Amino acid sequence: MNSNAFFSNLWRFLGLFAAQALFLKQVSLALGSYFNILLYPLFILFLPLQLATPYVVLLGFLIGMSVDFVYGTPGVHASAGAFSGYARSLIFFTFAPKGGYSGKELIFAPAFFGWQIFLQVAALFFVAHLFWYFSVDAFTFVYVGAITLKTLAAWVLTMLFVVLYTALFHPNN
């Protein structure tokens, strides 16, 4: 990771963490437990494409743990973050272009893959993240119905913010 990319990711980390802690948490609190918006996993999704999975998992854990401190739920977001870090590599593998990644694509963003592919990947990525998050939060599959409903509701809201963020900031490294 060159210094440019390092700082881009650092600012993204801080920006998304701040947005999550200061704004999106308040929105979720105001709307109720079925209307969560979890935008911070975008940091994991936009980590460099070539970054090895163990690092992605650890960085996912790091941002998740940071969010946990704000939400007062130690380990819950961290677990979901680590899971997303691992799931990301599987999703990227599934959506790899014919012949594999060329190395010119720095991150998985519309700037390199177009909006259609990006939205498919982001949709799958956030579904995985949110389902894991609500599962760990409930800590029992007795409430699998409620977990699924919360995941769907949060996914719709979160995807709106994902599109908004990506359209506004045009991430490319």
Add this chain to the structure above:
Amino acid sequence: MGNLLQLFIRNGGFVTFVLVEVCCFYIVVRFNADQNAIFSHTSTLMGGNLMERRQVVRDYFGLTQRVDSLTRENALLMEDLANARVLQMPYRDTFYRVLYDTISTVDSIRHKSVRPEYRFIAARVISNSISSVNNWITLNRGSNDGVTSNMAVVSGKGIVGIVRHVSPHFSIAMSVLHRQARLSASLPKHENTFGTLMWEGGDPDVMVLHQIPKYKTVQVGEPVQTSGISAMFPKGISVGVVCETPTQDPEYPNFIQMKVKLSQELATIGDVYIVQNLFKSEIDSLNLKVKDEQ
């Protein structure tokens, strides 16, 4: 070491993911009250279930040991029961009082001390036959265990046979399904009227009780048990039930005979008890004197 490193490099993502998730799991349970409560409840349930399963497995593997110990325990109980039956045989003394302890003795401080007559040795059937004219049973107890010939063999359900040959570790018993087997059996509903029980071949579940006086009205279904008259079988061991209306005994016109369905199916015997009469030699020597005088 090199292979291990290769494995980690190849699956590093997954390994890291698992390790991090284990840490997260610990943090979640340790620092979140709700998840902690769910985890405690679930682990208690699962722990209990697991303990129960472990106990089932342990019980299964300890089954042989338990069966052995139960058989030994059963032998002791049967021993007590057989001795109790002997000791509580009622009789009347010169003052016409009913006493219940014929062979107990009175010691110097005038305390009654009981004298057990039987000892039961738990054994297992190694081989058994029921289809021949003369059937034999091999047992896993021999002279080293105190077994001698002419000891009775019984099971929890009824009579089985008589020990005939003994080696240090094994013994062979003549099954009651043997043409030469003669046992003394009684009808407890008829003041213990006794007769001779023998097997006449054919059905391995049925023996014939001979020499019952013909004035006795014996009903089908009446119990038959050992009389205790012979020195081998203790009194009161179940033999079976009368299964057919008695008929006149062809050899003895003043007696009747009846078929008896055995309470112990000889085809299914497994755990048995060899009965040692502690006074057999004494009784035998007395009988020998009578024989000499005849």
